[in-house]
Amino acid sequence: xxxxxxxxxxxxxxxxxxxxxxxxxxxxxxxxxxxxxxxxxxxxxxxxxxxxxxxxxxxxxxxxxxxxxxxxxxxxxxxxxxxxxxxxxxxxxxxxxxxxxxxxxxxxxxxxxxxxxxxxxxxxxxxxxxxxxxxxxxxxxxxxxxxxxxxxxxxxxxxxxxxxxxxxxxxxxxxxxxxxxxxxxxxxxxxxxxxxxxxxxxxxxxxxxxxxxxxxxxxxxxxxx
Numbered sequence: 001x002x003x004x005x006x007x008x009x010x011x012x013x014x015x016x017x018x019x020x021x022x023x024x025x026x027x028x029x030x031x032x033x034x035x036x037x038x039x040x041x042x043x044x045x046x047x048x049x050x051x052x053x054x055x056x057x058x059x060x061x062x063x064x065x066x067x068x069x070x071x072x073x074x075x076x077x078x079x080x081x082x083x084x085x086x087x088x089x090x091x092x093x094x095x096x097x098x099x100x101x102x103x104x105x106x107x108x109x110x111x112x113x114x115x116x117x118x119x120x121x122x123x124x125x126x127x128x129x130x131x132x133x134x135x136x137x138x139x140x141x142x143x144x145x146x147x148x149x150x151x152x153x154x155x156x157x158x159x160x161x162x163x164x165x166x167x168x169x170x171x172x173x174x175x176x177x178x179x180x181x182x183x184x185x186x187x188x189x190x191x192x193x194x195x196x197x198x199x200x201x202x203x204x205x206x207x208x209x210x211x212x213x214x215x216x217x218x219x220x221x222x223x224x225x
Contacts, residue, residue, distance in 0.1 A: 032087035047071025052104030054078030064209025082122035
């Protein structure tokens with residue numbers, strides 16, 4: 001009888017441990033990395049939210065200077081795909097109740113083998129969700145890539161990038177959204193990233209961001225005052 005009781009106690013204690021011990025893959029449970037800005041979001045007063053990957057994330061933190069306009073909130077996270085952006089849109093955009101959202105992404109998707117159409121569809125979902133909540137939608141065209149520092153293009157060919165950007169323009173026209181051209185200011189005659197404007201072949205340097213800033217300011221001039 002005493003042996004049975006001990007076995008039962010061991011089983012029950014194992015159940016308790018299973019309920020309280022984090023699983024081995026707990027670091028991957030927050031797939032969208034929604035905790036990254038959780039504390040900041042509690043106190044943010046947003047007018048325009050910039051949702052994106054490292055192109056946004058590094059703007060002002062690695063290179064370039066972030067905008068000083070009131071309520072312009074950067075919610076970029078390096079390495080993210082548009083699937084991840086879509087998952088955290090509610091927390092990092094909608095819950096902040098901004099007037100507008102700038103959607104940027106696609107480079108990581110393309111690097112991992114997702115098609116331009118799949119990327120377009122995720123951005124379409126983000127835009128529709130934002131529009132349904134009364135936000136003005138701005139869509140960013142994908143920036144060029146080059147192998148000028150080290151091999152980084154891979155599947156991010158000029159043809160794939162231009163095709164995605166054409167799909168984004170057609171989508172935006174149909175939805176009456178605005179498009180921010182982040183490609184033309186940075187590309188060379190072959191459609192690749194200009195070597196003098198990048199730190200690694202993907203991310204703009206200070207000069208690169210200086211060329212992108214006016215594109216944003218012209219499009220969002222109504223939110224600068």
